[in-house]
Amino acid sequence: MKKYNVGIIGATGMVGQRFSLLLCDHPWFNVTALAASPRSAGKTFEEAVGSRWAMKDAMPENLKNMIVQDAVADIDDIVSKVDFVFCAVDMKKDEIKALEEEYAKHECPVVSNNSAHRFTADVPMIIPEINPNHTDVIEAQKKRLGTKRGFIAVKSNCSLQSYVPALYPLDEKFGVDKCLVCTYQAISGAGKTFERWPEMIDNVIPFIGGEEEKSEKEPLKIWGEVKDGEIKLADSPKFTAQCLRVPVSDGHMAAVFVSFKNKPSKEEVLSVWKSFAGVPQELELPHAPKQFIHYYEEDNMPQTNLCRDLEGGMAIHAGRLREDSQYDYKFVCLSHNTLRGAAGGAVLLAELLCAKGFMD
Numbered sequence: 001m002k003k004y005n006v007g008i009i010g011a012t013g014m015v016g017q018r019f020s021l022l023l024c025d026h027p028w029f030n031v032t033a034l035a036a037s038p039r040s041a042g043k044t045f046e047e048a049v050g051s052r053w054a055m056k057d058a059m060p061e062n063l064k065n066m067i068v069q070d071a072v073a074d075i076d077d078i079v080s081k082v083d084f085v086f087c088a089v090d091m092k093k094d095e096i097k098a099l100e101e102e103y104a105k106h107e108c109p110v111v112s113n114n115s116a117h118r119f120t121a122d123v124p125m126i127i128p129e130i131n132p133n134h135t136d137v138i139e140a141q142k143k144r145l146g147t148k149r150g151f152i153a154v155k156s157n158c159s160l161q162s163y164v165p166a167l168y169p170l171d172e173k174f175g176v177d178k179c180l181v182c183t184y185q186a187i188s189g190a191g192k193t194f195e196r197w198p199e200m201i202d203n204v205i206p207f208i209g210g211e212e213e214k215s216e217k218e219p220l221k222i223w224g225e226v227k228d229g230e231i232k233l234a235d236s237p238k239f240t241a242q243c244l245r246v247p248v249s250d251g252h253m254a255a256v257f258v259s260f261k262n263k264p265s266k267e268e269v270l271s272v273w274k275s276f277a278g279v280p281q282e283l284e285l286p287h288a289p290k291q292f293i294h295y296y297e298e299d300n301m302p303q304t305n306l307c308r309d310l311e312g313g314m315a316i317h318a319g320r321l322r323e324d325s326q327y328d329y330k331f332v333c334l335s336h337n338t339l340r341g342a343a344g345g346a347v348l349l350a351e352l353l354c355a356k357g358f359m360d
């Protein structure tokens with residue numbers, strides 16, 4: 001595989017920091033640009049991040065002295081140095097939309113963690129094991145933007161990265177009728193650490209702005225189909241969600257209740273999970289977990305602290321599958337929110353796009 005030069009837009013933030021660690025020694029990608037707000041522009045990466053470094057691993061040596069550029073003002077220089085960019089910024093939705101389109105119109109593909117374009121009809125929202133074929137809509141998007149190679153592809157919200165992978169293959173076989181999910185979400189999902197958010201110690205906050213809507217609606221785009229240059233949303237399965245912020249550094253847990261059109265046996269559910277693999281596993285993409293869904297027989301598993309980092313934080317963990325009195329089954333799921341749920345999921349998406357030739 002050839003090497004691609006990449007940029008990180010929003011490099012100084014929580015997700016951007018994760019990108020820096022995932023990309024600093026990536027076999028296919030070489031970081032040649034870092035960008036953030038005018039507050040960080042002109043400083044070295046180390047100076048710009050300062051005390052905000054929130055990762056357990058140290059900042060990559062080869063990026064420490066790279067000068068952070070202004071994501072907006074320096075766009076011409078940035079796109080001249082990269083084959084594509086990753087984007088994870090904290091800005092107003094319409095500003096993010098405009099920023100990402102500007103990069104695409106500069107013929108620079110954008111792999112985005114932001115929610116701004118998730119419901120733009122010709123922008124694919126991809127979990128690479130589940131709906132890799134949604135890349136088919138990119139040609140229509142390029143036509144709309146008037147570009148030859150510039151486009152935007154996004155990943156979905158971190159909250160649903162555990163339960164959608166568990167439910168998608170079950171829906172294919174048994175038809176999911178309805179699903180109720182309660183998520184227990186880590187503070188890194190808000191770009192925070194305990195040092196910067198001490199109110200979260202010994203506390204649960206029963207509200208995360210916009211999260212329940214995303215958790216219910218985004219799966220319908222993942223389940224959607226490409227038709228007439230757009231992704232048409234599916235109208236099922238139906239989801240209802242409650243999302244809580246819990247005092248955990250990394251890792252979103254979900255308690256799931258599900259009913260099927262054709263109720264499978266417990267053994268059938270476990271067998272589907274065990275054998276579920278997708279294009280990333282077939283192509284052996286660098287960030288593809290070998291086993292996508294790990295099931296734990298122990299009643300007290302999966303645990304956030306013990307499981308989240310398995311397979312580079314890219315695996316999905318499930319446990320406690322049992323029959324329910326009101327739904328067919330209930331179980332729990334877990335995924336690492338800033339790896340599989342954010343930067344890692346975007347890197348895997350970029351690997352898929354490279355393997356399919358979209359970044360050439």
Ligand SMILES: NC(=O)c1ccc[n+]([C@@H]2O[C@H](COP(=O)([O-])OP(=O)(O)OC[C@H]3O[C@@H](n4cnc5c(N)ncnc54)[C@H](OP(=O)(O)O)[C@@H]3O)[C@@H](O)[C@H]2O)c1
Pocket residue numbers: 009010011012013014015016035036037038039040041071072088089090091113114115157158188189190191192337338341342
């Ligand atoms: N944290 C997660 O688990 C997670 C998961 C999925 C998706 N996301 C999404 O990823 C995005 C970033 O989240 P985060 O948690 O990394 O946020 P964050 O830690 O607050 O970082 C925000 C980044 O945006 C940059 N930024 C702010 N204003 C800017 C501007 N005007 N121009 C250019 N860059 C600007 C910041 O640069 P400065 O340092 O210069 O201010 C910083 O690099 C958000 O859209 C979020 O919804 C986050």
